[in-house]
Amino acid sequence: MKTFDSIILAGGLGTRLRGVVPGLPKVLAPVNNKPFLDIILSSLSKWECIEKVVIAVGYMADKIIERYKDTSKYNFKILFSVEEELLGTGGAIKKALAQTETDNVLVLNGDSYVETDLHVLARKHMEASASMTIVLRVVENASRYGRVKINSDKRIVCFEEKTPECSKGYINAGMYLFKRKLFDDVKDNSVISLEKELLPVFIKEEVFGYISSGKFIDIGIPETYKIADKYLKEVC
Numbered sequence: 001m002k003t004f005d006s007i008i009l010a011g012g013l014g015t016r017l018r019g020v021v022p023g024l025p026k027v028l029a030p031v032n033n034k035p036f037l038d039i040i041l042s043s044l045s046k047w048e049c050i051e052k053v054v055i056a057v058g059y060m061a062d063k064i065i066e067r068y069k070d071t072s073k074y075n076f077k078i079l080f081s082v083e084e085e086l087l088g089t090g091g092a093i094k095k096a097l098a099q100t101e102t103d104n105v106l107v108l109n110g111d112s113y114v115e116t117d118l119h120v121l122a123r124k125h126m127e128a129s130a131s132m133t134i135v136l137r138v139v140e141n142a143s144r145y146g147r148v149k150i151n152s153d154k155r156i157v158c159f160e161e162k163t164p165e166c167s168k169g170y171i172n173a174g175m176y177l178f179k180r181k182l183f184d185d186v187k188d189n190s191v192i193s194l195e196k197e198l199l200p201v202f203i204k205e206e207v208f209g210y211i212s213s214g215k216f217i218d219i220g221i222p223e224t225y226k227i228a229d230k231y232l233k234e235v236c
Contacts, residue, residue, distance in 0.1 A: 005100035010110035011058025025060040027110040032236040045074040047118045056092040058083035090192035109174030115214025131205040132178035136170040137216045145171040
């Protein structure tokens with residue numbers, strides 16, 4: 001089994017959660033009495049294919065670094081990519097890539113948990129010779145996310161904008177496995193969004209979807225954060 005480095009996007013402002021968890025970056029919002037980021041790191045630690053995790057930090061970076069800088073509870077090394085000015089998700093990935101070494105890199109949103117078999121994800125990615133494989137999840141109401149359209153080979157065809165009319169469909173679950181060279185043309189320190197600006201360009205390459213049927217939750221808004229304790233009780 002090939003190994004790969006991972007990047008966790010943890011630099012966002014988390015404005016929608018500030019009224020619920022004041023004084024903390026959203027990745028440190030407590031779920032079942034532990035920071036949400038602990039849950040993500042623990043889930044990665046179950047897989048021997050992860051050698052290194054780079055946490056991309058920006059807003060309240062000092063709080064995240066302080067908690068994880070000396071930890072030895074996981075079976076991988078933890079490094080930090082610090083944004084002095086927020087670069088957006090695409091810019092954050094480009095900056096963090098400088099601290100990774102593997103040809104393929106796994107990226108996760110720091111405010112989402114998606115249950116995924118990383119061995120199967122990696123195998124499907126390699127078999128398809130994919131430039132990027134995006135973990136997808138079916139939800140009953142995609143209005144908050146927008147839908148992802150795939151063809152019969154699970155190649156991603158397009159991303160539909162989120163609208164109130166978005167009903168059941170596949171959504172981007174915030175986990176990506178990609179060839180690092182995909183970001184070669186992204187300028188260093190550029191402020192750019194992965195979702196809005198880069199993915200519509202990347203799908204001109206070989207970008208595929210991997211469908212997860214496991215647990216999925218995005219704690220980025222108060223409504224979903226409030227149910228996270230119960231939903232992730234068996235995970236924590």
